[in-house]
Amino acid sequence: MNAKREYLVRTFSRTKRKDYENYILNRIWNRLNRLDLKPVTQQYVKRADGKYALLDLYFPQIHLGVECDEGHHKSNALNDEIRTLEIGKMFQAVKENEIKIERIDATDSIEMIHTKIEEIVQLINKLASNSKIIPWSEDVDYAALAVKKGTLSVYDEFTFRTISEAMRCLGKNYDSLQKSYWKFNERYMMWFPQLSIDIGQGNVSNTRGWINLFNKNWTEIEEKRMEKDYIPLNLPEGKPRDRITFMKVKDPIFKTNKYQFVGIFQWDHIEENSVFYKRVAEEIDLTPYNK
Known part of the structure; x- marks a missing residue:
């Protein structure tokens, strides 16, 4: 499989985007015509208040x-706060005050939209040329x-x-x-849990009877068994080893499993x-570990 080709096809053919947004993003990418830059749609952005928003491209x-910006959604703010976060994208969120955002008014005439797109394409090329x-x-x-x-880091x-x-x-170089x-x-345990997801009707997925859930701000993991009469072992004597944790999640583009720190x-x-x-x-x- 040509991974870059598949990434681009799936990224720019999502059907959830609005018509104007879909046209604008595809035209920007086609006018740009370069494969050394990676485009990310629906990028998670972390606001100063700790909440998250989505950036179109x-x-x-x-x-x-x-x-x-489309119709009544036009403003200087990003899209509405995200209520359901994908773990992989959440940890790769960018801070709003550390990026530059260009805006396109989708209600303008097609001539004005094309002019703005050309300005953005020129800016992208300039920034890419000036950056290593x-x-x-x-x-x-x-x-x-x-x-x-x-x-x-969790932000890598x-x-x-x-x-x-x-x-x-x-x-460590393990064959399998x-x-x-x-x-x-003596200090750490390794932990590779699979993230449980909402499967509807108030139920979540499980792995061999284990359920692993993040709290709302992603700083705590709840680990539990499906059996209601299960009694977890209490804190053992002495300090338990901390857990270096890689969560098993699904890639939002390729829909394959991957592990993320x-x-x-x-x-x-x-x-x-x-x-x-915690x-x-x-x-x-x-x-x-790599001397």
């Missing part, structure tokens, strides 16, 4: 976004990039196809690994048949 290598961008590729070795960077755009691939960040939880060293979590408390873990670190230093 974003180019991460040059930190430039495009927002289409890393050309876009869908065949990226994220483990190697993380090791070279020396740290792994790094995802891993397998548990073995993720473990290369920590200096199926376990989702094990002792890594979501932080280091620590045992916190028990409620009924659930154990709660995030105590958003980043881990990889250098001790």
Whole structure:
């Protein structure tokens, strides 16, 4: 499969976008006519108040976004607050005050829309020429990039196809690994839980009877069994090891499973048949494991 081709086809053929927005975004991309820049639609943006919004089109290598304003939705603000967040995109959200946003009024005449599009295309080319961008590729070795960077953060755009691939960040070269939880060293446990999702009628998915849920601000994981009479083990004697956690999620474009680092979590408390873990670190230093 040509990954870049499939990414572009699926990105620009989504049917949920409005007609004007769909036309404008596709024309920008076609006029741009370059494959070294990665376009991201429906980019998550984190506002100063901690809430999230969606940006119509974003180019991460040059930190430039495009927002289409239509009719009564026209304003200087981004789209309405997101109520349902995708974990992969949430952790790759950009901060609103750290990016430049160009706006297009979709209610203007077609001539004015085309003029604005040309201005944006010229700006994109200028920013790309002035920046030392890393050309876009869908065949990226994220483990190697993380090791070279020396740290792994929840805000990195790094995802891993397998548990073995993720473990290369920590200096381990496993041929194959199926376990989702094990002792890594005297300080940490490794944890690769699968995120449970809403499957309708008040139910959520489970993996072999386990349910893993994030809280609203993504700083706590609730782990529980489906059996209502299940009694979790209480806090063991001594301090339990913190968990280096990679959540198994579904890629929003390719619909394939992947693993994403979501932080280091620590045992916190028990409620009924659930154990709660709070995030105590958003980043881990990889250098001790890759000497």
